[in-house]
Amino acid sequence: MSNTRPLLEVRNLRVEFPTRRGTLVALDDVSFDIHPGEVLGVVGESGAGKSMTGAAIIGLLEPPGRIAAGSISLAGRRIDNLPYKEMRTVRGREIGAIFQDPLTTLNPLYTVGRQLVETMTTHLPLNPAQARKKAIEWLELVGIPAAAQRIDSYPHEFSGGMRQRVVIALALCAEPKLIVADEPTTALDVSIQAQVIALLKTLAREKGTSMMLVTHDMGVIAETADRVAVMYAGRIAEIGAVRQVVKHPAHPYTIGLMGSIPPISHRMDRLLQIEGAMPRLSAIPKGCAYNPRCPRVFDRCRGERPELLDAGDTRAACWLYDRADKDAAHAVAESGYGEVRHA
Amino acid sequence: MLERSVATPLPPASGGTPMLETDDVARFFDVSRPLIQRVIAREGKRMLRAVDGVSFAIPKGTTLSLVGESGCGKSTVARLVVGLYGPTRGKVFFDGQDLAVARSDASQRRRMQMIFQDPYASLNPRWRVRDIIAEPIRAFGLAQGTVEIDARVAELLTQVGLSPLDGQKYPHEFSGGQRQRISIARALSSNPEFLVCDEPTSALDVSVQAQILNLMKDLQSRLGLTYLFISHNLAVVRQVSDRVGVMYLGRLVELAPAETLFTTPRHPYTRALMEAIPDLDMTGRQRIPVGGEVPSPINPPSGCPFHPRCPLANDRCRAQRPELVAARGTPETQVACHAVEEGRDDPRPAPAEAQRAA
Ligand SMILES: Nc1ncnc2c1ncn2[C@@H]1O[C@H](COP(=O)(O)OP(=O)(O)OP(=O)(O)O)[C@@H](O)[C@H]1O
Ligand SMILES: Nc1ncnc2c1ncn2[C@@H]1O[C@H](COP(=O)(O)OP(=O)(O)O)[C@@H](O)[C@H]1O
Ligand code: SF4
Ligand code: SF4
Ligand SMILES: [Mg+2]
Ligand SMILES: [Mg+2]
Numbered sequence: 001m002s003n004t005r006p007l008l009e010v011r012n013l014r015v016e017f018p019t020r021r022g023t024l025v026a027l028d029d030v031s032f033d034i035h036p037g038e039v040l041g042v043v044g045e046s047g048a049g050k051s052m053t054g055a056a057i058i059g060l061l062e063p064p065g066r067i068a069a070g071s072i073s074l075a076g077r078r079i080d081n082l083p084y085k086e087m088r089t090v091r092g093r094e095i096g097a098i099f100q101d102p103l104t105t106l107n108p109l110y111t112v113g114r115q116l117v118e119t120m121t122t123h124l125p126l127n128p129a130q131a132r133k134k135a136i137e138w139l140e141l142v143g144i145p146a147a148a149q150r151i152d153s154y155p156h157e158f159s160g161g162m163r164q165r166v167v168i169a170l171a172l173c174a175e176p177k178l179i180v181a182d183e184p185t186t187a188l189d190v191s192i193q194a195q196v197i198a199l200l201k202t203l204a205r206e207k208g209t210s211m212m213l214v215t216h217d218m219g220v221i222a223e224t225a226d227r228v229a230v231m232y233a234g235r236i237a238e239i240g241a242v243r244q245v246v247k248h249p250a251h252p253y254t255i256g257l258m259g260s261i262p263p264i265s266h267r268m269d270r271l272l273q274i275e276g277a278m279p280r281l282s283a284i285p286k287g288c289a290y291n292p293r294c295p296r297v298f299d300r301c302r303g304e305r306p307e308l309l310d311a312g313d314t315r316a317a318c319w320l321y322d323r324a325d326k327d328a329a330h331a332v333a334e335s336g337y338g339e340v341r342h343a
Numbered sequence: 344m345l346e347r348s349v350a351t352p353l354p355p356a357s358g359g360t361p362m363l364e365t366d367d368v369a370r371f372f373d374v375s376r377p378l379i380q381r382v383i384a385r386e387g388k389r390m391l392r393a394v395d396g397v398s399f400a401i402p403k404g405t406t407l408s409l410v411g412e413s414g415c416g417k418s419t420v421a422r423l424v425v426g427l428y429g430p431t432r433g434k435v436f437f438d439g440q441d442l443a444v445a446r447s448d449a450s451q452r453r454r455m456q457m458i459f460q461d462p463y464a465s466l467n468p469r470w471r472v473r474d475i476i477a478e479p480i481r482a483f484g485l486a487q488g489t490v491e492i493d494a495r496v497a498e499l500l501t502q503v504g505l506s507p508l509d510g511q512k513y514p515h516e517f518s519g520g521q522r523q524r525i526s527i528a529r530a531l532s533s534n535p536e537f538l539v540c541d542e543p544t545s546a547l548d549v550s551v552q553a554q555i556l557n558l559m560k561d562l563q564s565r566l567g568l569t570y571l572f573i574s575h576n577l578a579v580v581r582q583v584s585d586r587v588g589v590m591y592l593g594r595l596v597e598l599a600p601a602e603t604l605f606t607t608p609r610h611p612y613t614r615a616l617m618e619a620i621p622d623l624d625m626t627g628r629q630r631i632p633v634g635g636e637v638p639s640p641i642n643p644p645s646g647c648p649f650h651p652r653c654p655l656a657n658d659r660c661r662a663q664r665p666e667l668v669a670a671r672g673t674p675e676t677q678v679a680c681h682a683v684e685e686g687r688d689d690p691r692p693a694p695a696e697a698q699r700a701a
Contacts, residue, residue, distance in 0.1 A: 045548040045549075045550060045551075046519075046548055159636050161636055162636070189412040189413050189575075189637060190412060190575060190576075190577075190616060190619050190620070191412060191615060191616065191619045191633045191637075192636065193619065194618075194619040194621070194633070195633075195634070197621070216548060216549070217621065218549070218623060219620065219621030219622065219623045220621050222621060222622065222623050223621045223622055246623065256550065257549065257550055259553075260549050260550045260552070260553035261549050261553075261578075261623065262552075262553070262556070262576075262578040262579050262581070262582045263578060263581075263623075264577055264578040264581060264605075264617070264620055264623075265624070266581075267581055267582055267601070267602075268582060269560075270557050270560070271553035271556055271557055271582065272553065273550065273553040273554045273557055274550045274553075274554075275554075277518045277520060277521070277551065
């Protein structure tokens with residue numbers, strides 16, 4: 001997959017929020033690629049910057065938030081500096097968006113059919129009659145029973161799970177190359193979550209659509225993503241193939257995060273826990289942002305900020321993996337790469 | 344003098360009177376449209392059966408968990424059990440005493456407290472943390488004078504892993520996990536023996552959830568607390584429970600010791616819930632998501648309420664509602680399912696167990 005040209009290239013992205021008390025840096029030096037047909041999972045605690053990353057890509061950063069540095073390219077074309085109208089076309093045609101609450105996407109005053117038809121006639125060479133036929137097909141595809149009858153229903157006439165299916169149809173119907181899905185199943189019931197994830201996965205595979213899947217649910221990522229980026233305090237802490245990150249995480253934060261997930265397969269006397277909490281944007285520690293909570297911290301971590309380094313099978317922003325650093329090499333040799341209970 | 348030092352556990356609890364018992368408890372809500380509209384549309388009253396005939400007992404010093412999907416009635420049970428709602432039918436007993444009687448007596452009321460899902464909404468934003476925690480102490484007269492109250496508040500803050508200095512701050516100055524610690528400190532301030540915890544970690548990140556679950560376990564073993572624990576997350580429930588009840592549309596469909604429930608779940612809905620959990624172990628196991636949606640509790644399906652989604656449903660299931668009875672094969676499990684009773688249920692182990700063996 002890495003031989004192909006990436007579909008999405010995010011480079012050194014920095015997002016700032018100017019406030020009266022100074023500038024808050026919400027995303028700092030975030031870089032990653034998504035390849036054609038690939039699902040990239042983005043995980044991390046609330047406030048880590050997951051949604052911000054998605055919003056920057058689809059050009060919907062809430063003011064006064066702004067991209068202060070870096071670039072975002074889709075199929076080789078810069079999209080972070082497009083005029084509003086042009087970006088709106090990109091958003092419907094080339095990037096589809098799915099949010100946690102289906103009601104933020106659906107217009108309560110229009111039938112779902114009208115919304116699907118409008119999206120398709122705007123972005124595809126279809127007349128309204130053709131679009132309506134396709135709309136019914138899409139509703140069937142996402143599993144709305146009796147789609148031909150339900151097409152003229154309003155969003156409030158559907159259950160939460162059904163609405164999220166409609167949103168998926170809306171995001172996919174203009175056949176975009178990339179889907180940005182921000183916590184698409186978080187608001188749904190456990191049994192409905194499984195249905196929606198299975199649906200997203202099959203559709204993305206069938207249509208060859210790439211996806212950035214933002215969630216705080218590691219289980220969803222493990223099942224759906226090809227690669228995963230773990231975010232902490234506005235930065236990427238670790239990125240790599242999902243199997244490696246889940247089973248053999250390298251970054252001390254990922255190790256703690258994976259360890260704190262309660263297992264379904266057995267009872268533990270105590271769960272592993274990370275002490276403390278993620279810092280606020282206004283108080284991100286110097287050096288490695290994780291250093292006050294890190295059980296492996298050493299002097300260098302408090303002064304110098306680590307870049308993503310090769311850490312065996314993944315890349316981790318952690319000085320433990322700096323082979324040139326004798327202290328770090330020593331620390332790694334002592335403990336081996338991260339081994340988690342789930343492995 | 345403080346009533347009970349935090350370090351002294353209650354006497355060991357076994358057998359004896361349960362801390363809490365419900366007997367066929369039900370709570371209906373009137374969700375009818377206004378009378379005029381009903382007359383025009385010629386429709387009758389519409390009753391939502393949020394909880395309909397739930398019976399369980401929680402022995403002292405143990406944890407019973409209730410699991411189930413949104414709207415199945417978990418929070419309504421929680422509110423019935425602490426007396427925030429009166430039952431439409433059935434009875435609740437607190438330490439052997441009718442709950443209505445117990446609630447009218449401050450010395451009994453003090454023994455039960457509730458922790459809610461949303462640590463933001465349940466703390467008064469205009470009060471300092473110290474006053475939030477001191478309020479039950481004052482209300483129940485558990486300590487007199489500023490010095491003694493301050494000492495108790497400091498002790499409680501320390502107990503939940505915060506600093507006594509945090510008492511001077513306001514709730515908004517804390518993170519979600521810290522606010523939940525404050526809610527717990529407040530709940531503990533009346534020296535309760537029974538805590539009802541309604542999704543105490545559902546609004547929290549996993550790393551913070553682990554902190555709070557560990558804290559709740561520590562407190563239980565130190566103080567001998569009894570918990571009614573409510574969650575929709577089966578993995579969390581496995582970590583904390585002695586017994587587990589699975590709810591569907593206002594009823595218990597399965598009630599079993601925790602280990603039994605997770606190793607040999609019997610009800611098709613329990614199995615479906617376990618099947619729905621994403622596979623973190625990445626064994627490549629194909630999950631079969633349960634089809635269909637949760638039906639409305641205003642018009643529950645006839646017979647077994649799970650029948651429209653159940654792979655084992657037959658004519659009897661559509662006509663007759665199964666009672667909660669001892670399960671064939673695992674008699675310590677109570678289950679409401681005709682297929683189990685008839686011996687035509689799925690004999691395979693639980694998905695999670697199969698996964699572990701693989
Ligand atoms: N005061 C009320 N008036 C009318 N209906 C209510 C009331 N309280 C609860 N209900 C309904 O009763 C049913 C059970 O609600 P309950 O809050 O107990 O569910 P729950 O299992 O706690 O769900 P969740 O997981 O979403 O918290 C739901 O259908 C709900 O809409
Ligand atoms: N309008 C805003 N002004 C200032 N900070 C904001 C604003 N919106 C979000 N943030 C901050 O940006 C950070 C990242 O937020 P977000 O991307 O939503 O996190 P996540 O999706 O990972 O939970 C958080 O610390 C959040 O508080
Ligand atoms: S750089 Fe240092 S503080 Fe940061 S994660 Fe690595 S060891 Fe811990
Ligand atoms: S009683 Fe029938 S419909 Fe209900 S769970 Fe059992 S087999 Fe399924
Ligand atoms: Mg978010
Ligand atoms: Mg509830």
